[in-house]
Amino acid sequence: MLDPKTLKFMKSHEWLELAGDAGTVGISHHAQKEITDVVFVEPPKVGRKVKQGEACCVVESVKAAFDIYAPVSGEITAANADVVKDPALVNRESYGRGWLFKLKASAPAEAGKLMNHAAYEQFLLSEAAHGSH
Amino acid sequence: MSNSAILRRTPLHESHKALGGKLVDFHGWELPVQYESIIREHEATRHRCGLFDVSHMGQIFVTGPGSLDFLQKINANDISRIGPGQAIYSHVLNDQGGVVDDVIVSCLAKDRYLAVVNAATVESDLAWFQMHARGFNVRLDNRSDHFGMIAVQGPRAGEIVGLISPQAAGLARFGAVELDVYGQSAVITRTGYTGEDGFEFIVPEEILIRVWEDVLAQGRSFGAAPCGLGARDVLRLEAGYLLYGQDVDQDHSTFEANYSWVVKLDKGDFIGKEALQKQKAAGITRRLTGVRLLERGVPRAGAAVFIDGRQAGTLCSATFSPSLQAGIGVGYLDRPALKAGTRCGVRLHGREVPAEIVAIPFYASPHLKKGVRHA
Numbered sequence: 001m002l003d004p005k006t007l008k009f010m011k012s013h014e015w016l017e018l019a020g021d022a023g024t025v026g027i028s029h030h031a032q033k034e035i036t037d038v039v040f041v042e043p044p045k046v047g048r049k050v051k052q053g054e055a056c057c058v059v060e061s062v063k064a065a066f067d068i069y070a071p072v073s074g075e076i077t078a079a080n081a082d083v084v085k086d087p088a089l090v091n092r093e094s095y096g097r098g099w100l101f102k103l104k105a106s107a108p109a110e111a112g113k114l115m116n117h118a119a120y121e122q123f124l125l126s127e128a129a130h131g132s133h
Numbered sequence: 134m135s136n137s138a139i140l141r142r143t144p145l146h147e148s149h150k151a152l153g154g155k156l157v158d159f160h161g162w163e164l165p166v167q168y169e170s171i172i173r174e175h176e177a178t179r180h181r182c183g184l185f186d187v188s189h190m191g192q193i194f195v196t197g198p199g200s201l202d203f204l205q206k207i208n209a210n211d212i213s214r215i216g217p218g219q220a221i222y223s224h225v226l227n228d229q230g231g232v233v234d235d236v237i238v239s240c241l242a243k244d245r246y247l248a249v250v251n252a253a254t255v256e257s258d259l260a261w262f263q264m265h266a267r268g269f270n271v272r273l274d275n276r277s278d279h280f281g282m283i284a285v286q287g288p289r290a291g292e293i294v295g296l297i298s299p300q301a302a303g304l305a306r307f308g309a310v311e312l313d314v315y316g317q318s319a320v321i322t323r324t325g326y327t328g329e330d331g332f333e334f335i336v337p338e339e340i341l342i343r344v345w346e347d348v349l350a351q352g353r354s355f356g357a358a359p360c361g362l363g364a365r366d367v368l369r370l371e372a373g374y375l376l377y378g379q380d381v382d383q384d385h386s387t388f389e390a391n392y393s394w395v396v397k398l399d400k401g402d403f404i405g406k407e408a409l410q411k412q413k414a415a416g417i418t419r420r421l422t423g424v425r426l427l428e429r430g431v432p433r434a435g436a437a438v439f440i441d442g443r444q445a446g447t448l449c450s451a452t453f454s455p456s457l458q459a460g461i462g463v464g465y466l467d468r469p470a471l472k473a474g475t476r477c478g479v480r481l482h483g484r485e486v487p488a489e490i491v492a493i494p495f496y497a498s499p500h501l502k503k504g505v506r507h508a
Binding site for chain 1: 166167169170171172173363367429430431433452453455460482
């Protein structure tokens with residue numbers, strides 16, 4: 001299980017763990033709670049090149065489908081086969097075995113545009129205050 | 134952004150919020166789409182018991198000596214098949230055989246009937262009933278604002294209801310009884326829309342919260358759970374039940390909706406009969422058909438269905454079925470004689486996902502005897 005304090009976050013609730021140019025992407029605890037029962041995950045194909053902010057993965061609940069955006073640009077290096085087989089893993093371990101895909105970042109500096117955990121928590125509070133979801 | 138439309142609330146509104154319900158706008162009513170989890174609520178209903186606030190449903194009482202003749206005229210099903218203490222599922226049709234509404238009619242006593250109708254159609258149904266009541270000695274009372282409604286559904290529902298009302302628990306499937314609850318006149322029927330055994334409590338709004346809390350309290354040791362509209366929609370689709378306005382409407386006939394068992398052409402005259410006879414003779418050109426994905430995926434309403442490389446229709450209801458662990462849906466396909474097992478494809482996220490035609494219902498509860506699912 002990753003410590004969320006070490007991760008970067010998007011406003012669309014993806015998290016990114018970055019070590020050099022090696023990135024791992026998942027969705028936040030808050031996001032999995034909002035989506036609730038994840039019943040289907042369609043990760044991106046390995047080898048696909050994505051741009052920062054590009055929709056590249058689908059997570060679906062009983063009620064709705066959610067696009068997952070690439071937190072940084074790069075090439076997909078792995079898709080999590082475990083969440084394809086057992087989508088509820090995204091709910092159970094959103095910061096661990098419920099990761100969605102890995103990528104090799106082409107411009108790791110892009111991660112500077114993302115929020116750290118404290119800023120993300122602040123963002124969630126302001127979202128809740130506005131009552132928008 | 135604020136929604137300027139004022140949503141109607143049921144007497145259970147505060148309870149839904151306290152239970153963590155996520156409230157949404159459903160045909161102008163503010164109702165919980167889920168509490169904690171659609172999957173867990175679905176599971177509770179299939180294996181134990183689920184409680185649903187269905188107070189948005191409408192209640193129209195039909196009374197007087199002409200009641201049966203009137204109901205026979207406006208229903209495709211044969212209302213003379215039920216006597217006092219029995220209920221029946223039926224379709225009210227227009228002259229073209231299109232479905233004005235799907236209803237459950239209970240015979241409470243001789244010359245005293247209750248039609249439970251859909252929320253969005255209360256006003257149009259009432260207008261339709263009034264228009265066709267001319268010449269019959271009947272009185273129509275729309276009591277939708279007076280009554281709330283709770284559905285108690287699942288294999289343990291009988292035991293739970295037995296602790297609250299032994300009289301209700303003694304009802305047979307599709308039984309109905311009018312009785313006093315907390316000193317007020319109420320109706321309890323052994324019906325529901327989940328494909329499980331269950332009961333529907335139709336009680337005045339001011340005592341609805343007491344009944345809800347009674348069932349919650351008695352149900353706790355049975356693992357009963359409050360359930361939202363999300364679970365209800367999955368349960369009813371698995372069971373092959375129609376969602377009025379989405380799966381069937383004035384432009385689709387009962388035959389096209391694959392509900393021909395509701396139509397009793399030999400019962401005498403009724404509105405829509407001629408049109409249905411013509412459809413029967415000519416054959417229908419589209420039929421509501423069940424589709425099941427052969428790969429993982431979640432089909433959605435609006436998804437195109439392909440057979441032999443051409444689009445045969447679109448899904449009008451679709452979801453992930455927790456009971457089958459597969460994507461399922463129904464749609465009007467322009468090939469009305471498709472056999473179960475026929476390969477097809479459903480377009481999802483720009484890709485054609487392999488699927489097959491399956492018989493409806495998708496899921497038949499092992500807790501319900503065959504042949505009693507709808508009276």
